Amino acid sequence: MVDVAIEADATLTSLALRRAQVLHGLKFHDNMFRRLTMGAALTVLLILGGVIASLIMGSIPAIRAFGFDFLVTQTWNPVTEKFGAMAPIYGTLVTAAIAMAIAVPIGLGVAIFLTELCPYVLRRPIGIAIELLAGIPSIIYGIWGLFVFAPFLQAHVQPGLIEAFANVPVLSALFAGPPYGIGMLTAGFILAIMVLPFVASISRDVFDTVPPVLKEAAYGVGSTTWEVVRFIVIPYTRTGVIGGVMLGLGRALGETMAVTFVIGNAHRISVSLLAPGTTISASIANEFTEAVGDLYTSALIELGLILFVMTFIILAIARYMLMRLERQAGA
C-alpha cells in the first residue's frame, strides 16, 4: 500500500517535472521568438537612425555655409559654389501634386469599377494589368517617356494647351512658352502613371473588405450605386484609401530615374508647367557622381535630408488627418 503510494507519488513528481520542463522549453521558445521579432523591429529603427545621422553629418558643411537661406534661394551654381534648394523643392512638390491630381481620381474610379460594377470576366484581366503596371521598373517609364510620350505631347498636346489657354488670365501663365515636350507637366504625367497602380490596387483591396451585408442593405433601401459608394464604401474604407494615396505620394516624391529623363533638369522656378524644372531626387542622381568639392557634395546631401524631412512631414500630416477622421467617426 505504502509502496504503491510512494510509486504514485514518484510518478506524479516525474510528471510534474516533465511538465515543468516542457513549459520551460515553451517559455524559452516564446522568449526567443519575442527577442527575434523585437530585434527585427529595432533593426529598422537602427537603420533609420543611421540614415538620419549620416544625412545630417554629411550636410553640416552646407548648413554652416548657407543656413536657412538654402531653403529659399533659387541659385544653384557649382562654379561659385552658391547653392539653394528652392527650385528642386518646388519641382518636387509641383510634379507630385500634378501626379496625385491625376492618379487619385482615376485610381479610385478603377477601384470602384472593379469592385462594384465590373462584369466578373473582366475583373481578373484588369486587376492583373494594374498590378503589372506597378511592376515595371522606373527606368522603362523614363525611356518610354523620353522617346514616345514627350514627342507625342510636344506634337499633339502642348501646342493645343498653349493655344487653348492663351487668353485665360491665370492659365495662360501656367501653360506658356514653347512646347519642349519634356518639362514639369510631362514629369507629372509620367509620375501619375507610375502612382496609379498603387492607388488603384490598394483601394480595390480595401473596397473588397466592405461587408456585403452593408451594401446589400443600402441597395435594399433603394440606394443607387453612386450612393452606395459615396455613403457606404468610401466611409467604411477611408483609412485604407488614404493609406494607398499616401504610399503613392511617397513614390511620387522620391521617384528619380523616370523624372530625370523627362523633367528637363533646369534649376529654375518657372510659372509655366511646360517649362523645364528639376526635383530633389533628379538633382542628386544627375550631379552626385561628378560633384567635386566638399560644399557641392554636402549641398546635395542636404537636398537628400530635405526630401527625407518632407516625406516625414507629409506622412505625419496623413496620420493626423486619419486620427481626426477616426475621432469624427467615433463621435
Added chain:
Amino acid sequence: MTFTYLRTAVVAAAMSLAAGGASAVDISGAGATFPYPIYAKWADTYKKETGNGLNYQSIGSGGGIKQIKAKTVTFGASDMPLKPEELQEAGLVQFPTVTGGAVPVVNLEGIKPGELVLDGPTLAKIFLGEIKTWDDPAIKKLNPKAKLPSQAIVVVHRADGSGTTFLWTDYLSKVSPDWKSKVGANSAVEWPAGIGAKGNEGVANNVTQTGGAIGYVEYAYAKQNKMSYVDMINKDGKSVAPDSESFKAAAANADWAHSPGFYQILTDQPGAKSWPIAGATFILMHKAPQDPAAASEALKFFSWAYEKGDKAAAELDYVPLPDAVVALIKKTWAAEIKGADGKPLQN
C-alpha cells in the same frame, strides 16, 4: 591520415594562390566615364597579350579624384585636370591619355552636317539665351548662304556633371567675357537657358526631337551617330570641321612642355587646323605609391597603351596623343613616380 591530407590540401591551395598572384596582377582604377570604352578595350587586349587585367570602374571624375586621394585605387581618372597646386598638395602625378572634345549639334530643317558655321562669341550668346532665333543677324553674318528659318532656338545642355560640359563651358569662358562673369566653367554650371538632359544620348535625343535645337555632345558620340554637327571658327579665324585631324592639331599645338602637371585644357588653341573645343582626359597616380608593384604594373599598362593602343583608340574615335607628348609623359614618370627605395618605377 586526415591531417596529412588536410595539410597537403592547404599547402596546395596556398601555392596555387601565390602562383595565381604572381602571374596575373590586377590593376585597379576608377574615375571618368568619357574614356571608359577605350580603357576597357585596351585592358581587354592587354590581358590577352600579358595576362594582366585592369579593373576600371567608371564612376565619374569626381569619384575618381576622391578614390585616388583615399588611396583605394592604383590610379584615378579625371576629365578635368587638377591644378598643379592641388597635385602638389595631394602628392599626385597627372598625365593625359587620349584626346576628345565637344561638338555642337543642331536640328534645323534643310541644314546638312557641317553646313552651318559658328564662332565662339555667337555660340556663347546662344547659350546665354541672348540670341533667340536662328535668323539672328549674328548667325546670318557667319552663314550668308544658308537658308536660316526664323525658328526659336532651343538650347539643350547636359544635366549631369560631365567632362564634356567642362570643356564646353571652359571654351565659352575663354571666348566670351560675358559667359565668364555670368556662368563660368565647370563640369556642371548654372545654365542661363535651355533644357538639361542626361548623358550624351539624352542631349542627342532631345536635339533630334526638337526642331530648332542646338546642343553639344562628345566628338565620338556625334561621329558614331552621324549627328548634324556645326563647323567652328577657331582662334586663328579659320573654319574647321570636327574630325580626328582637327583634334590632333589642337593637341599638338598646345604647349605641354611648359605646363606643370600637364595642366592643359585644349580649348581655343592656336593653329589653323585646331578644333577649338578639345580636351585630354587624365590619369592621376601617387608619387610615392603605397603599393609600388601595382603602380609599376599600371605604368607598364599605360606605356603599352601609348605604344600599341593608338589604333584601338582611333577605331573608337578617340584621338591619340602626339608622340612628342608621350615622350614628355614618360620623362615625367621617370622623374616623379618613385618606389620606397627612391628609384623610379618606370624608365
